Amino acid sequence: MIEQAAYLVAFLTGAYLVGSVPFGTIIARAHGVDLRRAGSGNVGATNVGRVLGRKWGYLCFFLDVAKGLLPVLVAGWLLRGLAARQGEGFPTAMHQAAWLSAALGAVLGHVFCPWLKFRGGKGVATALGVVLGVWPFFTYAGLAAFALWIVVTLVSRYVSLGSVVAAVAFIPLFLGVNGLMIGWRRTLGLWPLLIFATAIMLLIVVRHRGNIQRLLAGTENKIGRKKQDVEGQRE
Numbered sequence: 001m002i003e004q005a006a007y008l009v010a011f012l013t014g015a016y017l018v019g020s021v022p023f024g025t026i027i028a029r030a031h032g033v034d035l036r037r038a039g040s041g042n043v044g045a046t047n048v049g050r051v052l053g054r055k056w057g058y059l060c061f062f063l064d065v066a067k068g069l070l071p072v073l074v075a076g077w078l079l080r081g082l083a084a085r086q087g088e089g090f091p092t093a094m095h096q097a098a099w100l101s102a103a104l105g106a107v108l109g110h111v112f113c114p115w116l117k118f119r120g121g122k123g124v125a126t127a128l129g130v131v132l133g134v135w136p137f138f139t140y141a142g143l144a145a146f147a148l149w150i151v152v153t154l155v156s157r158y159v160s161l162g163s164v165v166a167a168v169a170f171i172p173l174f175l176g177v178n179g180l181m182i183g184w185r186r187t188l189g190l191w192p193l194l195i196f197a198t199a200i201m202l203l204i205v206v207r208h209r210g211n212i213q214r215l216l217a218g219t220e221n222k223i224g225r226k227k228q229d230v231e232g233q234r235e
Contacts, residue, residue, distance in 0.1 A: 004098050012105040014102070016108055018070065020120070021067060021109075024045060025116065028052065036116075043116065044064070044125065045061035045064060046159050064125035065129040068132075076135060083095060097192055103200075106129070106130055107127055124163045136181070140177045140181070146166065164205055171194075171197055178190060
């Protein structure tokens, strides 16, 4: 128990530092641009693509995914080794808590970035990396949610709408996929993962509250809109 608690603290701290790397800001500054004062003012991949071009937006997206994926993969690998040494099944509730501390740290580091006065991005890409890394309990549901994000975004041309829909859909996808994959009884034992998934979903929705208001008002930015049309707006 003490060793698992030590892992929890170490994972949370390490993942927070990894998640706090502001790749969008770094990429923009390399081009002589202050991302906070360009486009929508957001430091995420969408605004990077809007201001600097799609290839830089894609690069930022994959880097933001990676900073959620890598800490969680490392944490899962270490915890599986710990469980094997202690002769325990995996994942127990304590294993899940320690594993999720890495996931939480990565997302919080991105959303509340200490290098940007605790004002970071909205956490969608980093959360995607997290769910892909919690193998296999989040992974398949995460891939399904990502596919849904692609479809909704391409059809509506609203990145924010795709993000919110995918976040909300993740909970039933998580329950359904794991119920079919490992059985409903074992799925109930994943309650720490479910609580975490619900908290992240709510965080993403709250971080998109301005976008939701603009969607309802019909003033939200669409994919392909010219840079000058969004200059001065803030997501």
